[in-house]
Amino acid sequence: MSDLGSEELEEEGENDIGGTYKFKNGARYIGEYVRNKKHGQGTFIYPDGSRYEGEWANDQRHGHGVYYYINNDTYTGEWHGQGTYLYAETGSKYVGTWVNGQQEGAAELIHLNHRYQGKFLNKNPVGPGKYIFDVGCEQHGEYRLTDMERGEEEEEEELITVVPKWKATKITELALWTPALPKEPTSMDGPGQEGPGAESVGHPRAMGWRVWGNINSEEEETRQSDLQD
Numbered sequence: 001m002s003d004l005g006s007e008e009l010e011e012e013g014e015n016d017i018g019g020t021y022k023f024k025n026g027a028r029y030i031g032e033y034v035r036n037k038k039h040g041q042g043t044f045i046y047p048d049g050s051r052y053e054g055e056w057a058n059d060q061r062h063g064h065g066v067y068y069y070i071n072n073d074t075y076t077g078e079w080h081g082q083g084t085y086l087y088a089e090t091g092s093k094y095v096g097t098w099v100n101g102q103q104e105g106a107a108e109l110i111h112l113n114h115r116y117q118g119k120f121l122n123k124n125p126v127g128p129g130k131y132i133f134d135v136g137c138e139q140h141g142e143y144r145l146t147d148m149e150r151g152e153e154e155e156e157e158e159l160i161t162v163v164p165k166w167k168a169t170k171i172t173e174l175a176l177w178t179p180a181l182p183k184e185p186t187s188m189d190g191p192g193q194e195g196p197g198a199e200s201v202g203h204p205r206a207m208g209w210r211v212w213g214n215i216n217s218e219e220e221e222t223r224q225s226d227l228q229d
Contacts, residue, residue, distance in 0.1 A: 031056070054079075061101075096120065118143065124164045132174065141168040 021029040031042020037059040038044070044061075045051045054065015067075040077083020079101060085094040096107020103123045109116040118129020125143040132138045143164040 094120075124162070126164065136174045138172055138174055139168050140170050140172065141166055143167075 019030075019033075021033070023029070026047045028045045029038060029042055030045075031038065032040030034040065038056040039058060040056060041054070042056050043051060043053045049070045050068060052061055052065055052067045054061065055063030057063065061079045064078055065076075069075075072088035073086060074088070075083055075085045078098065080099060081097065083096075083098050085103070087093070091112060093110045094103055094107060095110065096103065097105030099105070103120045105119060107118070107120050109125070113135075114131055114133045116125065116129060116131050118125050119127050124145070126145065128140075128142050130138050130140045143166055145162050146165045
């Protein structure tokens with residue numbers, strides 16, 4: 001997935017105009033070139049068959065684009081910023097921030113019947129977060145990083161893998177959130193007509209995040225039992 005330097009190419013086109021450029025390792029670039037560097041819109045086909053279609057700047061992927069992986073996964077969005085990764089095999093989606101092509105920052109991992117909201121670092125969830133279940137409840141907790149080591153027989157070449165471990169703290173009932181609509185001031189407005197507050201496009205709750213309330217102890221015990229089963 002690394003970008004290849006322009007000195008490695010055998011070009012079929014003119015510099016600063018665009019065209020098709022072939023690299024010695026079989027990769028190809030079809031798009032705009034400026035001063036012998038990939039710049040502007042272009043498609044890069046890698047030797048393994050994966051490809052990137054989108055914006056380039058100074059020979060690097062930069063801006064908005066789509067990356068097609070050989071396992072049919074796709075990433076759509078900014079190479080450094082907001083984007084969506086679709087897992088073809090399961091249909092799950094990671095929607096959140098990326099840094100240097102890695103999942104990092106606030107994000108939502110959406111599965112078939114539940115989702116996780118929290119922060120990610122080096123592709124792993126870290127810190128406080130919550131699981132939201134379609135049955136109508138959410139589980140709050142925290143991901144803690146733990147070390148998993150190889151066996152004693154490989155002690156000399158021991159490798160330590162950091163694995164996130166989920167620790168649940170409480171379960172609460174899901175309360176659906178309805179966006180507030182702008183209204184004109186009027187004396188006829190009653191208490192039941194007040195909105196939940198000033199929310200605007202771009203606010204986390206306006207982007208699909210929900211407001212949650214507590215449930216009574218009897219309901220909580222029932223939901224805890226259902227989740228454990």
